[in-house]
Amino acid sequence: MNTEAKSRLLKFGVKPSLHRLAIMEYLMSNLIHPTADHIYNSLFPFIPTLSKTTVYNILKLFEEKKVIAAIVIDGKNTRYDADISQHAHFQCRKCGVVHDLRLNDMAPVTMDNPDNLILDDCHIYFRGYCPDCVKSVSR
Amino acid sequence: MNTEAKSRLLKFGVKPSLHRLAIMEYLMSNLIHPTADHIYNSLFPFIPTLSKTTVYNILKLFEEKKVIAAIVIDGKNTRYDADISQHAHFQCRKCGVVHDLRLNDMAPVTMDNPDNLILDDCHIYFRGYCPDCVKSVSR
DNA sequence: CTTTGTGCAAATTCTTTGCACCAAA
DNA sequence: TTTGGTGCAAAGAATTTGCACAAAG
Numbered sequence: 001m002n003t004e005a006k007s008r009l010l011k012f013g014v015k016p017s018l019h020r021l022a023i024m025e026y027l028m029s030n031l032i033h034p035t036a037d038h039i040y041n042s043l044f045p046f047i048p049t050l051s052k053t054t055v056y057n058i059l060k061l062f063e064e065k066k067v068i069a070a071i072v073i074d075g076k077n078t079r080y081d082a083d084i085s086q087h088a089h090f091q092c093r094k095c096g097v098v099h100d101l102r103l104n105d106m107a108p109v110t111m112d113n114p115d116n117l118i119l120d121d122c123h124i125y126f127r128g129y130c131p132d133c134v135k136s137v138s139r
Numbered sequence: 140m141n142t143e144a145k146s147r148l149l150k151f152g153v154k155p156s157l158h159r160l161a162i163m164e165y166l167m168s169n170l171i172h173p174t175a176d177h178i179y180n181s182l183f184p185f186i187p188t189l190s191k192t193t194v195y196n197i198l199k200l201f202e203e204k205k206v207i208a209a210i211v212i213d214g215k216n217t218r219y220d221a222d223i224s225q226h227a228h229f230q231c232r233k234c235g236v237v238h239d240l241r242l243n244d245m246a247p248v249t250m251d252n253p254d255n256l257i258l259d260d261c262h263i264y265f266r267g268y269c270p271d272c273v274k275s276v277s278r
Numbered sequence: 279c280t281t282t283g284t285g286c287a288a289a290t291t292c293t294t295t296g297c298a299c300c301a302a303a
Numbered sequence: 304t305t306t307g308g309t310g311c312a313a314a315g316a317a318t319t320t321g322c323a324c325a326a327a328g
Binding site for chain 2: 280
């Protein structure tokens with residue numbers, strides 16, 4: 001059911017076209033931090049009229065409206081996450097998979113902000129190796 | 140004087156060629172998180188034989204040897220930082236400038252790591268607007 | 279010599295843009 | 304009938320690769 005996807009879009013002021021709903025629903029039910037390419041390839045079999053430009057357009061719109069979060073870790077592919085709660089990410093240097101990590105017990109943090117920067121959002125990510133990959137890597 | 144640059148390279152097991160020294164020295168005295176392009180353009184006038192490929196080669200080598208840190212925030216340009224102490228970054232959404240931010244009083248952090256991921260490094264960055272840019276942005 | 283560093287040009291990859299068409303309000 | 308969503312092809316930008324030459328030990 002894409003009623004959840006629909007209300008999510010409406011909540012953030014995004015008009016729910018069929019393609020937008022499909023992508024939103026895909027993101028909500030596949031919290032694997034997919035790339036634009038991944039999303040396109042997954043949906044194309046079911047929506048043969050879908051174009052990659054549209055996927056990029058829609059992801060950009062979603063990000064601007066803050067419906068989803070864009071995750072940039074390796075500078076190669078931008079990944080997308082329908083889970084916009086505050087959490088950290090991990091990416092394996094070898095296979096590239098991205099996992100969620102939830103930090104516990106983080107004390108209130110203060111920081112010097114001598115330049116009076118306006119801070120919008122905070123991203124935390126770790127890099128390393130997943131158990132499968134670490135075996136096959138000479139480190 | 141590039142004696143600091145030289146000892147830095149030797150410390151991390153990088154043979155100090157002239158180009159490597161020049162780039163290392165540039166990074167150590169310009170903690171502005173430059174891009175590969177920025178480094179190339181800054182050094183080219185003084186080293187006319189320098190090629191961009193070499194800049195990329197050397198930066199990649201430095202990063203692998205952990206002489207410097209690569210900073211990926213916007214997925215557009217990788218930036219490089221000779222300051223490898225643990226600190227956070229800020230990038231302005233408008234002008235793209237990157238600043239350092241130092242977090243104080245962070246309590247020991249625990250996290251669930253159900254997948255037994257091997258965590259190598261941690262990056263923290265904020266996005267927002269610098270004081271100059273926030274004026275000219277309708278938000 | 280043999281290894282390593284460098285450089286040119288071409289290729290690759292991800293993403294954006296220009297523009298035209300189509301659908302909905 | 305005006306706005307906005309979509310799609311194709313081309314452009315763009317950052318980085319990598321293949322290969323050849325040069326330098327160093």
